[in-house]
Amino acid sequence: MSEYKALIEQLFVQAKAQNIQDMEAYFSEGENFSVNIFKGDIEDYKLANSIGLGFRGFYNGKIGYSYTEKVSKDSINLLIKDVIENAIINDSEDQDVIFKGALKYQEVTTYNKSLDLVSESEKIAFAKEMDKYAYSLDSRVVANQACMFSSGTSNTLLMNNKGLSLQEKSNGAFSYIYLAVAEGNEMSTGFEFVISNDFTKYDPEKMAKKAVDEAIKMLNAKPIKTGEYPILLNNRVSADLLGTISSMFSARAVQKGISMLKGKLGQLVANPCISIIDDPFLINGEATASFDGEGVPTEYKEIIKSGKLTTYLYNLKAAKKDGVKTTGNASRVSYKSTIGIAPTNLYIKKGSKDFSQLVTQISNGLYITELSGMHSGFNTISGDFSLGAKGFLIENGEITRAVNQITVSGNYFTLLTKMNEVGNDLSFSTSGNIGSPSIIIENLAIAGE
Amino acid sequence: MLDKNTINDVLLAALSTGGDFAELFIEDNFKNSISYIDGQLESTQSGRDFGVGIRIFTGTNAIYAYTNSFKRDDLILTAKKAASAIKGIKRDMFFNLQTKEIESIHSFKILPQMVEKKDKLDIMKLAYETAFNYDDVISQVAIGYADQTQNIAIANTDGLYVEDKRVYCRLTINSVAEKNGEMQTGGKRPGNMAGFEFIKSLDIKDLATKASMTAKTMVNASYIDSGTYPVIIDNGFGGVIFHEACGHSLEATSVAKGTSVFAGKIGQKIASDIVTAIDDGTMKNQWGSTNIDDEGSDNQRRVLIKDGILQGYMIDRLNGIRMNMPSTGSARRQSYRFAPTSRMSNTFITNGKHTLDEIISATDHGLYAKQMGGGSVNPATGEFNFAVLEGYLINKGKIGKPVRGATLIGKGNEILHDIDMIANNLDMDQGMCGSKSGNIPANVGQPALRVASITVGGR
Numbered sequence: 030m031s032e033y034k035a036l037i038e039q040l041f042v043q044a045k046a047q048n049i050q051d052m053e054a055y056f057s058e059g060e061n062f063s064v065n066i067f068k069g070d071i072e073d074y075k076l077a078n079s080i081g082l083g084f085r086g087f088y089n090g091k092i093g094y095s096y097t098e099k100v101s102k103d104s105i106n107l108l109i110k111d112v113i114e115n116a117i118i119n120d121s122e123d124q125d126v127i128f129k130g131a132l133k134y135q136e137v138t139t140y141n142k143s144l145d146l147v148s149e150s151e152k153i154a155f156a157k158e159m160d161k162y163a164y165s166l167d168s169r170v171v172a173n174q175a176c177m178f179s180s181g182t183s184n185t186l187l188m189n190n191k192g193l194s195l196q197e198k199s200n201g202a203f204s205y206i207y208l209a210v211a212e213g214n215e216m217s218t219g220f221e222f223v224i225s226n227d228f229t230k231y232d233p234e235k236m237a238k239k240a241v242d243e244a245i246k247m248l249n250a251k252p253i254k255t256g257e258y259p260i261l262l263n264n265r266v267s268a269d270l271l272g273t274i275s276s277m278f279s280a281r282a283v284q285k286g287i288s289m290l291k292g293k294l295g296q297l298v299a300n301p302c303i304s305i306i307d308d309p310f311l312i313n314g315e316a317t318a319s320f321d322g323e324g325v326p327t328e329y330k331e332i333i334k335s336g337k338l339t340t341y342l343y344n345l346k347a348a349k350k351d352g353v354k355t356t357g358n359a360s361r362v363s364y365k366s367t368i369g370i371a372p373t374n375l376y377i378k379k380g381s382k383d384f385s386q387l388v389t390q391i392s393n394g395l396y397i398t399e400l401s402g403m404h405s406g407f408n409t410i411s412g413d414f415s416l417g418a419k420g421f422l423i424e425n426g427e428i429t430r431a432v433n434q435i436t437v438s439g440n441y442f443t444l445l446t447k448m449n450e451v452g453n454d455l456s457f458s459t460s461g462n463i464g465s466p467s468i469i470i471e472n473l474a475i476a477g478e
Numbered sequence: 479m480l481d482k483n484t485i486n487d488v489l490l491a492a493l494s495t496g497g498d499f500a501e502l503f504i505e506d507n508f509k510n511s512i513s514y515i516d517g518q519l520e521s522t523q524s525g526r527d528f529g530v531g532i533r534i535f536t537g538t539n540a541i542y543a544y545t546n547s548f549k550r551d552d553l554i555l556t557a558k559k560a561a562s563a564i565k566g567i568k569r570d571m572f573f574n575l576q577t578k579e580i581e582s583i584h585s586f587k588i589l590p591q592m593v594e595k596k597d598k599l600d601i602m603k604l605a606y607e608t609a610f611n612y613d614d615v616i617s618q619v620a621i622g623y624a625d626q627t628q629n630i631a632i633a634n635t636d637g638l639y640v641e642d643k644r645v646y647c648r649l650t651i652n653s654v655a656e657k658n659g660e661m662q663t664g665g666k667r668p669g670n671m672a673g674f675e676f677i678k679s680l681d682i683k684d685l686a687t688k689a690s691m692t693a694k695t696m697v698n699a700s701y702i703d704s705g706t707y708p709v710i711i712d713n714g715f716g717g718v719i720f721h722e723a724c725g726h727s728l729e730a731t732s733v734a735k736g737t738s739v740f741a742g743k744i745g746q747k748i749a750s751d752i753v754t755a756i757d758d759g760t761m762k763n764q765w766g767s768t769n770i771d772d773e774g775s776d777n778q779r780r781v782l783i784k785d786g787i788l789q790g791y792m793i794d795r796l797n798g799i800r801m802n803m804p805s806t807g808s809a810r811r812q813s814y815r816f817a818p819t820s821r822m823s824n825t826f827i828t829n830g831k832h833t834l835d836e837i838i839s840a841t842d843h844g845l846y847a848k849q850m851g852g853g854s855v856n857p858a859t860g861e862f863n864f865a866v867l868e869g870y871l872i873n874k875g876k877i878g879k880p881v882r883g884a885t886l887i888g889k890g891n892e893i894l895h896d897i898d899m900i901a902n903n904l905d906m907d908q909g910m911c912g913s914k915s916g917n918i919p920a921n922v923g924q925p926a927l928r929v930a931s932i933t934v935g936g937r
Contacts, residue, residue: 067735070538070539071539072539073540073542073817074539074540074541074542074563075541075542075543075817076541076542076543076544076556076559076560076563077543077544077545077815078544078545078546078547078556079529079544079545079546079815080546080547081546083525093522094521094522094523094524095523095524095525096523096524096525096526097525097526097528098525098526098527098528098529098546099526099528099546099548100546104526107526111524111525114524114595115522115523115524115595117595117596118512118519118522118595118596118599119519119522120518120519121518121519121520122518123518149563171737172735172736172737172858174737174857174858209737209858209859216858216859217858217859218856218858218859252933255704255705285515285516285618286516286617286618286654286656287618287620287654287661289659289661365523365525366523367521367522367523368521401854401856401861401863402852402853402854402863402864402865402885403854404852404854405851405852405853405854405863405864405865406851406853406863406864406865406885408661408662408663410654410661410663411660411661411662411663413882413883415865415883415884415885415935415936416863416885416935417854417861417862417863417885417887417935433861434861434887434888434933435887435935436704436863436885436887436933436934436935437935438701438704438883438885438935438936474704474936475704476704476705476933476934476935476936477933
């Protein structure tokens with residue numbers, strides 16, 4: 030890392046000589062491994078080591094950005110030239126701020142040394158075992174579309190010429206199995222995943238079984254009659270919905286008039302049983318961090334408290350515009366990204382009832398376990414959605430048969446007010462940082478037969 | 479981009495443990511993007527992606543590794559590390575890198591790297607002003623611009639060395655209309671594999687007006703009633719349904735595994751008689767075209783379906799080995815970070831004999847999907863769902879009131895048989911296609927066509 034710190038110092042000196050004032054560098058390097066098994070064989074095997082440097086700075090009072098993956102002295106001139114050119118066309122009245130640093134940052138754990146000690150052959154063995162076990166469970170399993178394990182370690186450095194220098198080392202891993210089962214002409218799919226930097230959390234048999242069970246249960250699924258149904262929304266599906274529309278909390282979206290939460294601060298926007306939390310300190314959270322993309326200390330907050338909207342999410346630019354303090358939600362996905370706003374670990378607070386109690390509470394309705402078309406059938410500004418759905422019919426408080434080839438439609442902001450009961454089974458979706466318990470919704474429109 | 483001696487030695491290191499074949503993909507890519515919202519610049523970014531991907535075959539399996547380093551020692555180390563996954567014995571292998579000269583079928587007149595950023599911004603401002611001032615109901619407009627100049631070199635142990643340049647420019651216009659606390663959107667996203675001359679040739683005012691027109695129409699539309707309808711899907715982006723629900727199943731990636739519904743069906747009838755479908759990577763300056771694919775093979779025009787009969791698949795080298803079929807020049811990847819695999823290029827259904835008006839007049843009651851949004855497909859079951867961005871009811875052969883919130887669902891292999899009329903207004907539109915080897919530019923296309931019956935989700 031010291032080699033790169035020296036390079037950044039040199040970049041700052043040269044940039045200063047070309048009249049760039051406040052400036053900041055974001056450097057990251059990482060290693061990654063992934064393997065995918067198909068019918069016992071290694072189908073894909075991938076190794077990566079990557080490195081990149083992002084740069085931004087003020088020129089004539091305006092900010093410009095640039096980055097490079099060719100991290101060497103030869104790149105300094107291009108980085109500076111691009112920042113100057115981008116700053117020159119910047120006519121925005123809203124100004125970014127290069128942060129001078131804070132006295133105190135909460136300590137968090139983002140690195141688990143034991144994961145880096147797991148060998149590649151152990152990771153491959155895990156994936157092969159999961160693949161093999163899935164086929165052994167049921168003769169109707171025809172193919173694992175994907176059976177993979179991936180892990181990586183990264184080091185990031187955020188450094189500016191106002192004295193800030195922050196470093197973070199983190200590692201992580203994820204695994205998923207996605208398989209198809211067939212019975213005659215009927216075909217269905219099942220999926221299971223784990224995200225954790227603790228290798229002991231990866232149980233090949235448990236994961237394979239969950240995916241196989243899910244696929245088998247969905248065999249011979251049929252549509253239901255078009256109409257309005259009380260809904261039990263699966264925890265991960267609810268988390269996916271929340272994740273898709275999470276930009277509604279961004280103060281920038283509010284300022285630009287593209288969030289339906291505009292003007293709703295302090296008002297009831299959800300059923301009082303709903304609280305939505307942004308927790309950067311969540312233990313083992315995928316987005317756990319002590320500082321945000323601008324180097325500002327992160328903080329815990331209840332965005333929606335018992336149905337009431339208490340705050341938007343801010344970075345320094347948006348906060349300056351509204352004359353408030355940033356909430357430490359500046360996002361910077363990589364050295365290639367400009368600064369945005371994003372939640373950290375965002376989840377709907379769990380209630381007290383377990384899943385089976387929720388089922389018995391619905392006399393006749395639909396348990397939704399899968400929604401598809403989230404990136405196209407969901408208008409993330411208006412909240413309108415019309416999505417393909419799968420799930421199970423609930424009759425007299427019991428799950429009966431599988432349902433597919435239906436669509437479910439509504440509006441997310443209306444949905445928030447129709448959420449009547451929250452379960453205690455908080456779970457995070459494939460994005461890793463968005464979570465929800467299973468939730469009962471008064472009703473939704475279903476199109477089927 | 480790297481000297482041939484280095485490339486040679488990296489390839490040799492890659493084969494040091496008994497691999498059958500090794501390949502390098504070297505990429506040096508200059509990118510610019512600008513985002514303009516609310517009459518102000520929101521963000522700009524300029525950067526350089528640089529990296530080297532190393533791929534090694536052993537039988538029908540492959541190892542892939544990449545690094546951002548351009549240093550000889552690092553590259554050889556990366557190749558050796560990748561090779562260590564193969565537990566074989568080095569075989570004698572001789573190759574002599576010969577440069578393959580290609581004659582570009584595409585022209586890049588104005589390289590975007592040479593265009594002043596202000597000139598790019600001026601066009602965006604014109605789009606913003608036009609779209610925003612279209613009507614009072616327009617509450618927000620976001621304009622995006624992106625270009626990239628991708629320089630690549632591919633070398634492999636067959637002795638191939640080839641270089642190519644791909645230049646892409648794209649403009650996006652998104653209008654938001656707001657009425658009674660509700661918001662609806664409309665958009666246009668033209669792109670080409672071409673220089674900045676493409677952006678200059680666009681009728682910006684017309685595109686911006688159309689984006690806002692859609693948003694205005696939809697904010698005034700009522701929800702469609704759920705049910706099954708005959709659906710007329712208009713030309714251009716309507717081709718996304720064929721792309722998602724059928725095209726992906728014709729990629730060797732899924733055919734070689736036997737998981738595709740179309741595996742083993744060459745010569746069989748998979749669509750109604752009036753359907754002919756093409757994947758053509760050789761169309762001049764089109765969004766999904768390239769001179770060579772990302773393994774260095776010449777691109778081709780591929781006939782997928784002719785008069786309803788399946789003719790062939792889209793095949794890359796590795797899946798070709800698995801299927802015992804030659805590559806069709808279909809290997810693509812987002813960047814050096816991805817191993818290439820078979821992907822679509824410019825995929826479309828060819829013209830039929832009707833006019834759009836004839837099809838509408840022949841439909842008593844149905845849905846006219848003027849503009850489609852995106853969608854998704856379950857590759858194993860073929861189940862798809864697509865959003866209709868701009869739709870109208872058809873009443874007694876005439877276009878009626880606009881409807882919002884419509885989603886089409888069905889199964890890919892079934893819908894192909896249900897196409898009963900095709901118009902003669904073939905057009906293409908641009909998309910970013912996401913799959914195993916990353917997000918790549920791909921054209922979707924079709925003339926207007928009618929599907930006899932589709933389940934439509936609404937309210």
